[in-house]
Amino acid sequence: MDAHNRTEFPALEGGGSSSSFLDHVTRSNPGLLPFGRALPAGTMPATPHGTTIVALSFEGGVLMAGDRRATMGSMIANRHLEKVFPADAYSVLGIAGTAGIAIDMVRLFQVELEHYEKIEGTLLSLEGKANRLGAMVRANLPMAMQGLSVVPLFAGIETAGPVTTGRLFSYDVTGGRYEELEHHSVGSGSVFARGALKKLWRPGLTAEQALEVAVEALYDASDDDSATGGPDLVRRLWPVVYVVTHDGAARVGDDALAGVVETIVTRRSVERREA
């Protein structure tokens, strides 16, 4: 029997083994996890932080958008950072907080969903996915207490049910999971983005209108929050936007985003008002 344990390829593990990649790695190789180690005492040097994510539902789906900036103290650490990712074919997640841990947590979550799908032969339910993400955020709590927190925003559609409406889930650092209605935002600019979303969101939005709302909310966030990057017309950098509908999760192309950004910028330039 020892021979199997040595090869790390347990031929006879079969019965009772888990369908969760997170459980498997936690058992067999916890060093691989983004939060799999105890931090030594001392102060943490400055690390890049991701900022604002917005998400909103629309008729037949859900949309998530994130700005491109990462900050390290008062410095801009990165202006190309992507903070919104497809989790699987029917869900997306965006992350705010310590970028290094957050990006690895996204990778872990993507593998977790794919792993379950391959082992079980079916997709996890949307609630099931949201719970798994909550478990990961909770596992990161010791790191969060050292200042390395990760706060995701999760959105997707339930494929099994009769109706396909988008659903949003937000999290706190303890792994608490809260379903949000209509729209939500996380990160340093979220307060300003939420104000914009409250005024711009309305029932029955189309996907195109939802895209305009999301980009404008991020624009407002970047207006008041120095850690949120606005659309960069010089470098042609637009927010990362994913749309999830019954056809699956798809990234919105740069051409579509350029059009939306230019419309908003032109309108605001013409109005020449404070907001």
Place this chain on the structure above:
Amino acid sequence: MAQQFYVSPEQVMKDRADFARKGIARGKSVVVVSFLGGIALVAENPSPTLHKIGEIYDRIAFAAVGKYNEFESLRQAGVRYADVRGYSYDRADVTARGLASVYAQSLGTVFTAEQKPFEVELAVAEVGERQGEDHIFRLNFDGSIADESGFLAMGGKADLVQAALEKRWRAGASLGQALRWAVAALESPRLDAAPGGAARSEVPDQAAALAAATLEVAVLDRNVSRVRGSHRAFRRLNAATVATQLAAD
């Protein structure tokens, strides 16, 4: 304590191999065929849920014959191996060769060290950028491994099925053509057993006894990242699609 009689190692290995071979020969066959657009995996399997074919990773699939519980535990171990490897290195670093070699080690260890050997035969297939870059590995119950070119058959009467494929297979076939070859090959043991079978098996395409509903079919798409925008090439075909493909010319 009962007296232990001496049994030569040759005899022990032969007995174990015969035992495993008998178990495998009882099951139905599985065929793996490379074609222009990817690799097709075809199994005779009436159950829609107890799969003999499975996805391992982006461009890698798994097929098995023999005892379900044994090859299912191997499939899951393979998925775990691939996911851990892809997560700790990169998705591009998971290869069929690496997976096949851990399968070979695992099967070899069980064959010599366990109470009984696994009664399974496995195939690990990886679709390449071009048909010449496809890899199909055959893994036996004793851990022996072979690199097959273009096609592979395993299971009960595998030699007949393999011979039938050998006669037909050419590079550059369409999916429909590859599926028709696979079905004709899977039918060859039955035709051989039927009276006057040898003569009838010369006209394979008439033998439409294997309905699409009794087949489990999956493909690894060669151009997946371009066509579907996804990194996962594995796709199951439902019975209706299989029937359409078998009928198409």
